[in-house]
Amino acid sequence: MTETVTRQPLGAGSDEVALITTGAEAFSPPRRPTQDLALVRHRRHRRTVDRVMTVALASCAAVAAVPLLSLLWTTLSHGLSRIDPTFFSQSMRGVAGVGGGALHAIWGSVLITLTATALAAPIGLGAALWLVEYADRSRSLLTTGLARAVRTVVGVTAGLPSIVAGLFVYALIALVAGPGYRSGLAGAVALAVIMTPVVESACEEVLARVPGELREGALALGAPRWRCVTSVVLPTARPGVISGVLLGVSRVVGETAPLLLVAGFTDSMNLNLLDGRMASLPVYIYSQWQNKGVAAAAYDARAWSAALVLVVLVLALNLTARLSARWATRKER
Amino acid sequence: MTAFADSLPVELDQSRLDESDEACSDGLVQLTPDDLSKLLTDDRLDPFPPSGLLPEVGAEPTDRVGPTDQLELHRSAQTAQSDRPAGLEQADVRRSRGGRWGDTTWRGLTLAAAVTTVLALGSVVAFLALEGAPATAGDATDLPAQAPDIWALTWPLLFGSVWVSTLALALAAPIGIGIALFSVLIARRRLGTWLGAAIDILAAVPSVVYGLWGLTVLAPLAARAYAWLAAHLGWVPILSGPASATGRTVLTAALVLSVMVLPLVASLSREVIRLVPSNLIEGALALGATRWETIRLVVLPQARSGVTAGVMLALGRALGETMAVAMVLSPTPFLISFHLLRSENPGTVASFIAQNFPEAHGLETNALIWLGLVLFALTFLVNSLARALVRPKGRTA
C-alpha cells in the first residue's frame, strides 16, 4: 500500500526523492545493484535502531509502572483492613490500642488545606496578574526591578524544602504567639508558604499564554485594563488557573513536617482553626506509624488506611481538576 | 503486520495530498515546512497534538486531526479566545469607562499580592540567617552529633544530599524523559493521556507513604540484589562490599527518591516536548526520518534546554526531600563515601534536620537552622541554574 502511495505523488526514478526518503519505503528502482544493497542495509539498520529505541521508550513507561503498582498494591492491601464506618465516624479520643478512627484527621486536613488555599490562591493569582498584566507592560525601572525580584522569589520558594518552610513558620509563630501556640491556622500558613509559588508560577504561565490579540481587542473596544483582565484574561485562563490551584493543593496536602511542627497533633475533633491543635492525615499516618503501643498491628493498620484515604483524596482532587477544566473547555467551544 | 515505518509520514500526507495534487507537481513541494503547515491547517487547531502527528498503523486519520480533549492550559486558553472579545459587550465597556479607580484598585491589589510574596521569602531568609548565625560562631561543644565545628557537620551532609539526589536523577531522568517522549510522540493519544494520569498518581503519594513502602517493600528486595552485586561486581569501586544486610543504603534511598521525582521529570519534559513546533516534526517525518531519528535530530535538540531545566527542578525537589529519606536511609554522620551498598552511608541535610530537630535545644537548634539555610542556598543555586537555562528561549512576551 505504502509503495503505491509514495510513488504516485513523488514520481518514479527521481534521484532527489531517493536521497531524501532513504529510510522510508519510497525508494525506487532502477539503480546499480551494489548501491541498492548498501541502501537496503542502511535502511534496515535505521529501521532496527528505530524499533529498538521505540521499545526502549515504551519500556520506560513499563519500568515506571512497577513501583506505581507496587505502591498502590501495598497501600491497598495494607490499608483496606481499616476502611470501615468506624474509621470515618470516630476520632482517636479515648482510644488506646485497637479501634478508633481518623475522622478528626480528615477534617483537619480538609480545613487546613482549604485555609491554605484561601491564603495562597489569591496571593499567587494576584502576583501572577500583576506580573503579566502590569509589570511586563511597564517601562518603569522600579516596576521591572520589582517584577524581577518577584520572579526570583517565586522561583526560589518553589524549590523551598518543606522542612525549611516548617522551621520558618515554627520560629515565626514562636516569635508572635509564644512557643506553645499550635493551631490549624499556623499549619495553614506554613502550607500557604509552600503553595503560593506553585500557584503563582502556574497562573503566570497560563496568563502569559492568553494571546495578546485578546487583550488588544478588549482594550480597543475601550475597556479599562482591569475590565480587560476580569472579563477577558481571567475567564480565558480559568481552567489553567483552576489546574494551578489544584496542583498547589495536591502539592501540600501530603506535607508532614511543617504540620507536625506548627499544627501539632490531637486525638480529638477540633473544627476551630484559631484555637488548639488540629490533626491532619499525614501527621496521623506518621504518628500512628512512629508511636505504637503494644498492639502494634492496630497502629499499622490505621496508618495504612489513612495513607489510602490520603492517596484517594489527592487522586480525587486531580480528577476534579481535570474534569472541571474539561467542562470549561467544552463549554467555551 | 507492517512495521510502523512503512506507514510513517506517507500515509498521513496522502490523505491531504489528494486534495492538492496539482500543487505538488515536482514531488518535493510538500516537504517544505511552509507548505506542510498550510496543508495541516486542521492540526493547527490543536497546537500540541500529543500523538497524532506520528500515526500508528491502522489509526483513523480523523482521530488525529480532530480537536483533542486534552486539558492543556494552552489549549483551553487558545480555544477560549475565540469567544472572549465578543464577550465584552459595548454596554459593559461604556459603564466602566469612567472607573479609573477600578484600575487603580485592581492594580494595587495585585501589586500587594506580588509584594507579599517577596516579603514572605525575605523574612524566611532573614530569619534563617538570623537564627542560624550563632551556630557558625558559637561554642563548638554544643553542636549536634558532637561535631567539632559547624563545617565538619555541614560538608559531609551537603555531600550526602548532592550524592543521593544526583543518583536519584541519574535513575529518574532517562526514564522520565523516555516516558515523556513515549506518551507525546509514540503512544496513541488515549494511552498517552492514561500514562500521564498514571504517572501523576506517583506524585499524589505522600512522602511518608514512600518511606513506609521503601522500608517494607523495596529495602528487603534491594538487600538481596546488593548481596549479589557485592559478590559479583565488588571489583567496581563504588559497588564493593560488605553489602548492607538490611538494604537501607544510599542506593535504596536514591531509588525511592527517583520514583518520587519521576512524575516531575516526566510531566515537565512532556510539557516541553509538546511545545516543539509540530511543523518541525512533520517536516522531519516527511523527509523520511524514522521516529527515533525525528526524536534524536529534531525533538531532543529543540527540547534540550527545557528538559534540562526540568531535571534541575527535580534535582532541587530531591535535595529537599525529608521524610522518605529519613525513614529509608541508614546514615553515619561526618561520612563522605561513594560506596553504594554499605551499611554506613552519608546522611542528607534535610533528613538530618528532621531527625535531630525534635531533641535539639540551645545551640543545636541554631545549628539545625543554619543547615536549613545551607539547604535553602543549595536548592536556590540549583533552581537558579534551571531558570537560567530556560530564560533565553522562554519569557520574551
Place this chain on the structure above:
Amino acid sequence: MENTQIPAVGQEPAAASAARPTPTGPTKTRPWGASAAIGLALALALTACASNERPADPTGSTSSDSLSGTINAGGSSAQTAAQEAWRAGFQSAHGDVTVNYDPIGSGQGREGFAAGAYSLAGSDDAFKTADIATTEFTLCAPGTGIVEVPAYISPIVVAYNLPGLSDLKLDATAVAGLFTGQIQTWDDPAIAALNPGLELPTSAVTPVHRSDKSGTTGNFTDYLSQAAPDAWTAGRTETWPQELGGEAAEKTQGVRQAVTLAAGAVGYLDASQATGLGVAVLMVNGQPVPPSAAGATRTVAASQLEPGRGSADLVFAINRTPTEAGAYPLIMVSYLVGCQQYADSAQGALAQAYLAWAVSDAGQAAAAANAGSAALAADPALATRVGEAVDSVR
C-alpha cells in the same frame, strides 16, 4: 518556544467564532460550581461529630466533675503509648477535659515546659539541678519549684534476628562488642562462651542503632559504660558515636524494621516494641536475667534518688550494676514534669488530676497494658513517695 505556537494558531478560530453568541454567566461558574459540589458532597459524607466523643452523660454525674479545659503536654516520644493510655482513661472519666501530648522529644518537651508551651512535660532526662535554679518556669507561680516524678519505667531489650535461635544470652561486654564491631560474626568465641550448647550461626553481625538523638540511646550507652567500661569507652551519649559505624535507623520503629529485615541484625529498643524478634537474656552477676517489668522494678528499687533535689523532685541515678537477684539493669526511667504550684489555679487542678491519674495504680496498669511498662505499684515505697509528690501539686 511557546510563543511561536499560539498567535499563529489563534487567528482562525477567532474569526470563525465572531458570529457565535457569547457564552453567558452560568457557564463561567460551572467548574467552580462542580468543584464546590464535590467538596460539599465530601463534607456531607463526613459527620462533623466523632461518634466516640462526648459520650452522652444523662445520669447527671457531670455535676461531680468540676474539671474542664485543656492540658497540653509534650516531650519524650518513648512515653507516647503510655500517654495514650493515660489520656484515654482520663478523658473518659472527665468528658470536658482534652489532653494533648506532643511526642516531640524530651529536650523540646523540657524547653516547651519552661517556656510555658506545655503545662506538663514528659522527659527521659530530668532537669539538671543547676538548670532548675536558673530557669524561669513560665507557668509556675513565682518562687515555687517543679515536680518531677518517674511515671514510665520500661525495660530496653537487645533484640536480634537469628532464625531458629531463641534464648541467646549476652553480657554487657558481649553487647558492647556487638555494637562496637569487636564481634563480627555470631559464632564469635565471646558469645559461644556465654551460650554453651547453643548452635550459633556463622552469619555476620549487623548492629542497628538509632540515627536520631534519643533517650533510649542514652540509657543504652549509660548501661554499657557502667556495666562494661572496658569494652565501651564512648561513655553515655544520646547521639550514637559516629566512629562506631553500623546500620542506623530512625526512631524505635526504624530499628524494629531494620532488625526485622535482616538476618544477623541486632538492635536495642523499648521492650514493648520487640514482639516477633528474638530478645537477649542479659547476664547480670553471672545470672541470666530476662527483660521484664518486675526486673525493671527491682533495678529501680536498687537505685538511689539523686541527692540535692527537693522532696517532690524524684530523680533516679540508675544503678546499672544491681546486685539484687533478678534485677534487669537495662531500663529506661522517664519522668513527668510539672509545677509545684501553677500560677493559674485552674490549670493546676487539671495538671494535678492528670498526674494523679497517671501515677495511680489504675493509670499505671493502663500504661502497662498499652505500653508494656513496669507499674510503680510493684514498688510500694516508691509508689507512695510518687503519690505524695503528685498530691503536693496545686
